[in-house]
Structure formats: structure tokens, C-alpha cells
Amino acid sequence: MLREGVGKGGKHLYPVMPYTAYTLLNDKDSLAIKSYLFTLTPRTIKAPENKLSFPFSQRWSLVFWNWLNNENKRFVPAEDKSAEWNRGAYLTEALGHCSQCHTPRTITYGLSKKAYAGTVQMGWYAYNLTSDKQHGLAGWSDAQLKSYLSTGYAKGKGPASGPMAEAVEHGLRYMTPEDIGAIITYLRSIPPQASGPIAQLMPAPPSQVDTEEHARGQKLFAQACSGCHLMDGQGRQSDWAALAGAHSVSDPEAHNLIQVLLSGTSLMTEHGKVSMPSFTGAYTPDELAAVSNYVIAHFGGKLTDVSSAEFKK
Numbered sequence: 602m603l604r605e606g607v608g609k610g611g612k613h614l615y616p617v618m619p620y621t622a623y624t625l626l627n628d629k630d631s632l633a634i635k636s637y638l639f640t641l642t643p644r645t646i647k648a649p650e651n652k653l654s655f656p657f658s659q660r661w662s663l664v665f666w667n668w669l670n671n672e673n674k675r676f677v678p679a680e681d682k683s684a685e686w687n688r689g690a691y692l693t694e695a696l697g698h699c700s701q702c703h704t705p706r707t708i709t710y711g712l713s714k715k716a717y718a719g720t721v722q723m724g725w726y727a728y729n730l731t732s733d734k735q736h737g738l739a740g741w742s743d744a745q746l747k748s749y750l751s752t753g754y755a756k757g758k759g760p761a762s763g764p765m766a767e768a769v770e771h772g773l774r775y776m777t778p779e780d781i782g783a784i785i786t787y788l789r790s791i792p793p794q795a796s797g798p799i800a801q802l803m804p805a806p807p808s809q810v811d812t813e814e815h816a817r818g819q820k821l822f823a824q825a826c827s828g829c830h831l832m833d834g835q836g837r838q839s840d841w842a843a844l845a846g847a848h849s850v851s852d853p854e855a856h857n858l859i860q861v862l863l864s865g866t867s868l869m870t871e872h873g874k875v876s877m878p879s880f881t882g883a884y885t886p887d888e889l890a891a892v893s894n895y896v897i898a899h900f901g902g903k904l905t906d907v908s909s910a911e912f913k914k
């Protein structure tokens with residue numbers, strides 16, 4: 602199952618189960634996972650039915666998908682690289698399956714050659730992780746990356762929300778400092794690709810944001826958001842509520858901002874759970890659009906035109 606995506610009774614699994622990453626796992630680690638799972642209390646719970654439309658409902662077609670997109674081969678260490686780099690490559694590519702969210706996909710939904718250039722999936726932007734100076738991670742210090750991956754927050758870079766909060770909460774925060782360090786060593790070696798939004802800390806010039814719409818957005822931010830985030834975005838509730846410097850507030854298309862406003866987000870930290878509620882009940886689509894445009898101009902320095910349609914969709 603981990604290598605070929607074939608489950609019980611020969612059933613082909615959909616690649617939302619990331620076996621194209623787990624296929625790289627060695628025998629020892631795959632069997633260690635099995636040993637752990639086999640210590641859990643047996644329970645019978647019926648999984649919900651899949652609701653896929655034609656042609657995606659045709660499982661047999663995955664035979665062709667696998668042929669195109671799953672190499673079914675184990676991780677082979679690079680001899681010209683350090684042990685730490687190889688450990689990082691193994692953790693990132695196999696167990697961490699980071700590319701499954703951060704690498705753009707091809708037309709057949711396989712991983713493209715633009716490794717870690719960043720991409721949008723299910724509304725969330727999984728940002729560029731390459732060593733590009735403006736779009737990627739070259740502007741992050743090792744300490745910032747270490748803090749982000751192991752706690753879901755880095756000073757000056759904002760929190761991890763949504764799917765990345767899940768990756769930290771359920772996986773990364775249990776890793777040893779050595780393994781987090783190895784992942785960082787590997788990420789640093791990914792060739793730069795210039796794509797995706799650029800994070801910046803500059804407010805947009807006052808002459809351009811001095812409008813009625815922004816005044817309305819600011820008022821809404823003061824009412825609805827500043828209690829946790831503070832007016833200057835430094836975060837009152839906790840470090841995880843610091844927005845300044847976050848990629849999400851510099852994305853001109855506001856992907857992740859729209860997602861957190863629609864669905865909320867939460868993360869387990871060593872000081873307990875931090876969370877943000879969904880705002881769709883208490884505020885109208887029009888108000889959410891106004892607050893979004895204000896947030897991106899004020900914290901990301903970009904003038905945007907997020908419309909209420911984004912919240913009605």
C-alpha cells in the first residue's frame with residue numbers, strides 16, 4: 602500500500618493518500634510503522650463513502666495514473682552529500698511528504714519538475730520553499746525555520762495556519778531538533794525558483810489607502826480582529842497571533858487570508874491550543890472583503906481587490 606497505492610482486496614487508493622512520497626520509505630521504517638499501528642486497540646468504524654464524480658469515480662483509471670506518476674522506488678542516498686543532507690532529504694521527500702502540497706502539479710495531477718515552487722491546492726497557498734531570495738526561504742534564518750517547523754510560529758514570519766498547522770500539530774512538532782535541522786539543511790539546497798507572492802513588511806503608502814473602503818476595513822479590523830492580533834499585527838493573544846511579516850498577508854490574491862476567515866484555524870502548542878474562529882456567521886461577505894483589503898494593504902503593502910464574491914462562493 603505504501604509503495605504502490607494498492608489497498609485491501611487489490612483496491613487502488615486515490616493519491617490523496619500520499620503513497621507517491623511514502624514509496625521512498627525503506628523496509629525498516631515501513632515495518633516500524635506497521636508495528637506501531639498493530640499495537641492500537643482494534644475498532645470497527647465505517648469510513649464515509651467517497652463522493653467523486655465521473656471520471657474520477659473510476660478507480661481502475663489509477664493504474665494509468667500510477668504508471669505516469671508513481672515511480673515506485675526507494676530513497677537512494679546521494680554519495681556526494683553529507684549524512685545530514687541525506688537524512689533531511691529522506692525526511693522531507695518520504696515521511697514529511699512536503700512536496701505533495703508545496704510542488705505545483707502537472708495536468709494529470711502528478712508532481713511537476715518545478716520542485717517546491719509553491720502552489721494553491723483546495724484554496725490554500727502552500728508557499729515557495731526554494732532558496733529564492735524574494736519568493737522562497739532565502740530570507741529566513743535557520744532559527745526562524747526551526748521555530749516555524751517545530752512550533753508553527755516564527756518571529757517576523759507569522760504563524761502556520763490551516764493545512765500547515767495540521768502538518769506541525771500532528772507531525773513536525775514531535776521531531777527531534779536534529780531531524781528538524783536535517784530538513785532545514787535539505788531545504789537550503791533546493792534550487793531557487795521565482796514564483797508566488799513576495800512577503801514584505803511595508804504598509805502601502807497612505808495616499809493610496811486613504812479611502813472610505815479602507816477606513817471601513819480598518820474599523821472592522823479594530824472590532825473583529827485586533828483583540829487577538831493588535832492593531833499593529835504584533836499579536837496579543839499569543840505569539841501565534843502575530844501577523845507582521847507573514848506570507849499570507851502579502852499575497853495579492855489573499856488565498857490563505859480568505860481561507861482562515863472562512864474556516865478558522867487552530868494549532869496545538871506547548872502552551873495549549875491557539876485558535877481563530879470562522880467569521881462567516883458574524884460578518885457579511887461584503888464586510889469580510891473590506892477587512893481583507895485593509896489587512897493586505899496595511900500589513901502586506903499591496904493594494905488588492907478582494908471581492909465579496911470570494912466569500913459567497
Ligand code: HEC
Pocket residue numbers: 692693697698699700701702703725726727728729730737749750758760761762763764765766768773784847848849857
Ligand atoms: C497538507 C499540505 C502541506 C504539507 C504536507 C506541508 N505543507 Fe508547508 N505549508 C502549507 C501551507 C498551506 C502553508 C501556508 C500556511 C500559512 O499561510 O499559514 C505552508 C507553509 C509552509 C512554510 C512557510 C512558508 C512561508 O513563506 O510562509 C514552510 C517553511 C513550510 N510550509 C515547510 C514545510 C515542510 C518542510 C513540510 C514537510 C515537512 C511541509 N511544509 C509540509 C501546506 C503544507
Ligand code: HEC
Pocket residue numbers: 753759760761762763766822825826827828829830838841842844847848849850857858861866867868875876877878880892896
Ligand atoms: C480569537 C483570536 C483571534 C481573532 C478574533 C482573529 N484571529 Fe486571526 N488568528 C488567530 C490565531 C491564534 C492565528 C494562528 C492560528 C494558527 O496558527 O493556526 C490566526 C491566524 C490568522 C491569519 C493567518 C496568518 C498566517 O500567516 O497563517 C490571518 C491572515 C488572520 N488570522 C487574520 C485575522 C483577521 C483579518 C481577523 C478579523 C476578521 C482575525 N484574524 C481574527 C487569532 C485570532
